Amino acid sequence: MNKKESKPIYVTSPSLPPLEEFITYLEQIWESKWITNDGDFHQEFEKKLADFLGVKYISLFANGTLALITALQELKITGEVITTPYSFVASTHALWWNGIKPVFADIEPKYCTIDPQRIEAAITAKTTAIVPVHVYGNPCNVEKIQEIADTYGLKVIYDAAPAFGVEINRNSVLNYGDLSVLSFHETKTFNTIEGGAIICHDEKTKKRIDFLKNFGFADETVVVAPGINAKMNELQSAYGLLQLKTFNEQIAKRKIIDDTYRELLKDVEGINFLNKNERVKYNYSYFPIFVNQEKYGMSRDDLYNKLKEHNIYSRRYYYPLISNFSAYKGLDSAKSDNLPIANRISDQVICLPIYPDIESNAIKRVIDLIS
Numbered sequence: 001m002n003k004k005e006s007k008p009i010y011v012t013s014p015s016l017p018p019l020e021e022f023i024t025y026l027e028q029i030w031e032s033k034w035i036t037n038d039g040d041f042h043q044e045f046e047k048k049l050a051d052f053l054g055v056k057y058i059s060l061f062a063n064g065t066l067a068l069i070t071a072l073q074e075l076k077i078t079g080e081v082i083t084t085p086y087s088f089v090a091s092t093h094a095l096w097w098n099g100i101k102p103v104f105a106d107i108e109p110k111y112c113t114i115d116p117q118r119i120e121a122a123i124t125a126k127t128t129a130i131v132p133v134h135v136y137g138n139p140c141n142v143e144k145i146q147e148i149a150d151t152y153g154l155k156v157i158y159d160a161a162p163a164f165g166v167e168i169n170r171n172s173v174l175n176y177g178d179l180s181v182l183s184f185h186e187t188k189t190f191n192t193i194e195g196g197a198i199i200c201h202d203e204k205t206k207k208r209i210d211f212l213k214n215f216g217f218a219d220e221t222v223v224v225a226p227g228i229n230a231k232m233n234e235l236q237s238a239y240g241l242l243q244l245k246t247f248n249e250q251i252a253k254r255k256i257i258d259d260t261y262r263e264l265l266k267d268v269e270g271i272n273f274l275n276k277n278e279r280v281k282y283n284y285s286y287f288p289i290f291v292n293q294e295k296y297g298m299s300r301d302d303l304y305n306k307l308k309e310h311n312i313y314s315r316r317y318y319y320p321l322i323s324n325f326s327a328y329k330g331l332d333s334a335k336s337d338n339l340p341i342a343n344r345i346s347d348q349v350i351c352l353p354i355y356p357d358i359e360s361n362a363i364k365r366v367i368d369l370i371s
């Protein structure tokens, strides 16, 4: 089938709550005229979300990037921070917005997450924190990272943007580190259109984060710090409450798609994918494959373009590496000989379409073109 004959298939497609139920909530908001600033829906969503995820405290945000920037502010992080180049740019941009120098450490090929040994090797007298990323929702080596942080006296802020609902040993991955940050952008497994959150472990920290996301206001006349405006509004909070009802069902559907890709691509020479870790409950947010050009007989980009010609819009997450963007490529740690694994994987990866309501015919089209 050529491009003109086929329906476009995108890498993801957002799940939306039932419109009638959302309208009922909207009517309540219209009635109350309380549309932002810690309204009833915001309070209820924070509470239900914390229960749902199995974490202690959540502060809702307008998006994940502002949540990351605020998390760094909350812990007063300065100097140098060790992070991964294999992520969405916002992980490093959040450091830049805080005047922090990013120091890139290479990744482990098995899960595409930051390599703890490389973190340790990158520590200097100026290092104050680590910002690892649960790439594709795959948990980082959280135990080892905590051990390093404890030994060197560093803070850990996880960019957990894609890790909604992920658990290790039946414990939320968000319970690790000093703070974790989620994104609820429409491309994520759980969306509030735009949105995000900081997860913390004690009430005092939550209170301070809540001040920071509201310009630093502690009350009408006291501003405790140069905070920002990063609040989630009532409409998104109400929308998010409805999304919680269907999340588990959506993950079950994603698992079937993940299983199907694994089964039908397992014998294709030169196409590899990540192994699963038995200790982890996944959210199946992405399905990355890695193209070994020699064995597959075609380059990653040729395969990517072939899919595109057939109206299949996969994405090369994460290519280019953050360390190769103009803002960061001048840093010593951005040099490719410091990041050989991240560079190799970034040149091989393609994320295939995966979303709960993808049609089986669409998966067949993707698989037929690859195999």
Ligand SMILES: Cc1ncc(COP(=O)(O)O)c(C=O)c1O
Pocket (backbone or CB within 6 Å): 063, 064, 065, 066, 087, 088, 090, 091, 133, 159, 161, 162, 182, 183, 184, 185, 194, 195, 196
């Ligand atoms: C790893 C990672 N970090 C940060 C972000 C930024 O989140 P947001 O788009 O909600 O600002 C995203 C998603 O967009 C992401 O995937």
